[in-house]
Amino acid sequence: MSVPRTDVLVIGGGIIGAAVADAVAAGGTPVVLLERAQVGSAASSGAAGLLAPLVEAEGPGPFLELALAGRAMFRDAAAALLRDTGVDVGYRETGTLRVAEDDGVARELRHRVSWERERGLGVRWLEPAELASREPLLHEGLSGALFSADDHQVTSSALTHALARRAAARGAVIVEGLGVERLLRVGDRVVGVRTTRGEEYRAKHVVLAAGPWSSTLVPRVTVRPLKGQLVHLRSARTLSHPIFGSDVYIVAKADDRIVVGATVEDVGFDWAPREEATRSLLDRAFRLIPALRDAEVLDAWAGLRPGTPDRLPIIGVRRDAQGLIFATGHFRNGVLLSLITGRIVAAIAAGEPSPVDIAAFSPERFA
Ligand SMILES: Cc1cc2nc3c(=O)[nH]c(=O)nc-3n(C[C@H](O)[C@H](O)[C@H](O)COP(=O)(O)OP(=O)(O)OC[C@H]3O[C@@H](n4cnc5c(N)ncnc54)[C@H](O)[C@@H]3O)c2cc1C
Numbered sequence: 001m002s003v004p005r006t007d008v009l010v011i012g013g014g015i016i017g018a019a020v021a022d023a024v025a026a027g028g029t030p031v032v033l034l035e036r037a038q039v040g041s042a043a044s045s046g047a048a049g050l051l052a053p054l055v056e057a058e059g060p061g062p063f064l065e066l067a068l069a070g071r072a073m074f075r076d077a078a079a080a081l082l083r084d085t086g087v088d089v090g091y092r093e094t095g096t097l098r099v100a101e102d103d104g105v106a107r108e109l110r111h112r113v114s115w116e117r118e119r120g121l122g123v124r125w126l127e128p129a130e131l132a133s134r135e136p137l138l139h140e141g142l143s144g145a146l147f148s149a150d151d152h153q154v155t156s157s158a159l160t161h162a163l164a165r166r167a168a169a170r171g172a173v174i175v176e177g178l179g180v181e182r183l184l185r186v187g188d189r190v191v192g193v194r195t196t197r198g199e200e201y202r203a204k205h206v207v208l209a210a211g212p213w214s215s216t217l218v219p220r221v222t223v224r225p226l227k228g229q230l231v232h233l234r235s236a237r238t239l240s241h242p243i244f245g246s247d248v249y250i251v252a253k254a255d256d257r258i259v260v261g262a263t264v265e266d267v268g269f270d271w272a273p274r275e276e277a278t279r280s281l282l283d284r285a286f287r288l289i290p291a292l293r294d295a296e297v298l299d300a301w302a303g304l305r306p307g308t309p310d311r312l313p314i315i316g317v318r319r320d321a322q323g324l325i326f327a328t329g330h331f332r333n334g335v336l337l338s339l340i341t342g343r344i345v346a347a348i349a350a351g352e353p354s355p356v357d358i359a360a361f362s363p364e365r366f367a
Pocket of ligand 1: 011012013014015016017034035036037038039040041042043044045046047048049050051178179180181209210211212213214217227228229230261262263302303304305306327328329330331332333334335336337
């Protein structure tokens, strides 16, 4: 039996693998994606879909630059995916509100406004009266909010499926229900994979996009699962912006559901939603938006974020594993960073320079 060969073999059909397959296929390069379950069936199926670099970045630096580059791709990509696949990926330009529940938080957020404005970012401080007129359902006693005009949102599951569908239309071979058991190596080079059915695939480049399971294939990659739980509500009332409090976010989605998230739990590969987490999330949400107390609780959902020790993604190549491209460890930002990760990996596979500086995300930092 002849061994299947391809240029790029992607392990994992989450949002990262789908974005990589789409970007590689866009350049006409042969690509095969192996997903052991279904495309978009893990964390990428239910993530809140926030595109919020200014909430996620602690300050200026490489992560902020990567996240801004990623965010900038969404408007055109959403329009192109609708045209190419007919899928509305739920991209909504709403801006976000980061509310201050007391004067201490207000001081911190005002400080952020000053450095973010210096960096040329579209943010401003809202005093309580303006905040109340923008988002009337918010609790009255808030000390103001940081309004970020360019942080938006998308629907993660729709985006994952649209990317995979377009990748296939561009010639990518997407195989579901087939897992990778291990990498095939010749010396320091990764030359392909062996599947759980015992078949071998040879590839010039293997892309590790297995989310929180990445360490099971490359043990020296320090990616661990960090559980996150959300609650979905339905309410006659709606919100104009995603709202971030200090320990909760509340987001009205394109399908009229309201998402309340999210826990961060270090509990291994357990992604069952728990009643206690639901209650705690709802308490936090009702503190900010008391009017949601009469909302219908639809369901709870949990997924596993791929976490790294420094909370930064792992993107790039490592000297002791030539031929292997890392695209993992995106933690809370896999949706936001999906498109830019796809573009970076496609550039590496084509032997071109990365479109953004990825030195800070190098897999060598854990080697
Ligand atoms: C509650 C919650 C809220 C979130 N909200 C946001 C948000 O608002 N914005 C944002 O940007 N991010 C958010 N995230 C993070 C985001 O969901 C993740 O960063 C992203 O989904 C990771 O995508 P991935 O493709 O790397 O991994 P996954 O979605 O986990 O996909 C990995 C895939 O690899 C497959 N796989 C694993 N091992 C193998 C193997 N050996 N062979 C073949 N296939 C394999 C799995 O079956 C899986 O389908 C959230 C996450 C959670 C849990």
